[in-house]
Amino acid sequence: xxxxxxxxxxxxxxxxxxxxxxxxxxxxxxxxxxxxxxxxxxxxxxxxxxxxxxxxxxxxxxxxxxxxxxxxxxxxxxxxxxxxxxxxxxxxxxxxxxxxxxxxxxxxxxxxxxxxxxxxxxxxxxxxxxxxxxxxxxxxxxxxxxxxxxxxxxxxxxxxxxxxxxxxxxxxxxxxxxxxxxxxxxxxxx
Numbered sequence: 001x002x003x004x005x006x007x008x009x010x011x012x013x014x015x016x017x018x019x020x021x022x023x024x025x026x027x028x029x030x031x032x033x034x035x036x037x038x039x040x041x042x043x044x045x046x047x048x049x050x051x052x053x054x055x056x057x058x059x060x061x062x063x064x065x066x067x068x069x070x071x072x073x074x075x076x077x078x079x080x081x082x083x084x085x086x087x088x089x090x091x092x093x094x095x096x097x098x099x100x101x102x103x104x105x106x107x108x109x110x111x112x113x114x115x116x117x118x119x120x121x122x123x124x125x126x127x128x129x130x131x132x133x134x135x136x137x138x139x140x141x142x143x144x145x146x147x148x149x150x151x152x153x154x155x156x157x158x159x160x161x162x163x164x165x166x167x168x169x170x171x172x173x174x175x176x177x178x179x180x181x182x183x184x185x186x187x188x189x190x
Contacts, residue, residue, distance in 0.1 A: 067185040070117050071126050076110030076178050079159075108160040108175045116148040121188040124148060126180060130160055133176040139166040140181065147188060 114124050124145045130138045141164060145154040160172060 067183045070115050071180045071183050072113045073178050073180055074111040076108055079107050079109050081105040106172045108172050109157055110178050111157055112143055113155040114145045115153040116150050119150055121147050121149050123186045125184045127182040128178050129181040130175045131177050132174050138170045139164050
């Protein structure tokens with residue numbers, strides 16, 4: 001004889017079926033094994049960490065205006081120097097390291113001013129671009145100032161020289177103007 005499953009129908013329900021709930025019913029805290037005070041402590045700790053992180057971020061990224069306005073450069077000029085680079089040059093001996101320089105030295109000099117308009121000391125890194133008379137980019141150089149106190153100004157000369165790299169085999173004599181391209185200000189703690 002083969003075994004067959006019982007074919008009797010299940011008994012009818014004692015109550016009518018209910019509709020599925022749109023939102024699940026929250027499980028009481030005592031059923032999860034966690035106490036509400038522990039959960040509140042964890043939430044408070046996370047909020048405190050987020051606030052502390054936000055405060056540090058705000059301090060580091062505090063808006064002090066556009067820092068490119070902290071730097072000014074003059075138009076500059078091409079300077080040609082015919083003097084010898086070495087005071088003790090000597091073309092009569094066998095050594096080449098002290099030969100007199102027969103080439104003229106050219107530089108394109110400009111004056112810069114970096115003013116720390118922030119609330120505390122800072123380091124500045126600046127990129128200055130050179131342009132020809134048509135406004136086309138020729139090359140760039142870097143200037144900077146370290147540990148500049150709030151409200152103080154650092155002013156000096158800088159230059160493009162024969163060792164500067166220029167676009168499309170341009171030369172120093174092609175420079176017609178200079179302009180600040182980028183400024184990075186790093187606030188210091190002390």
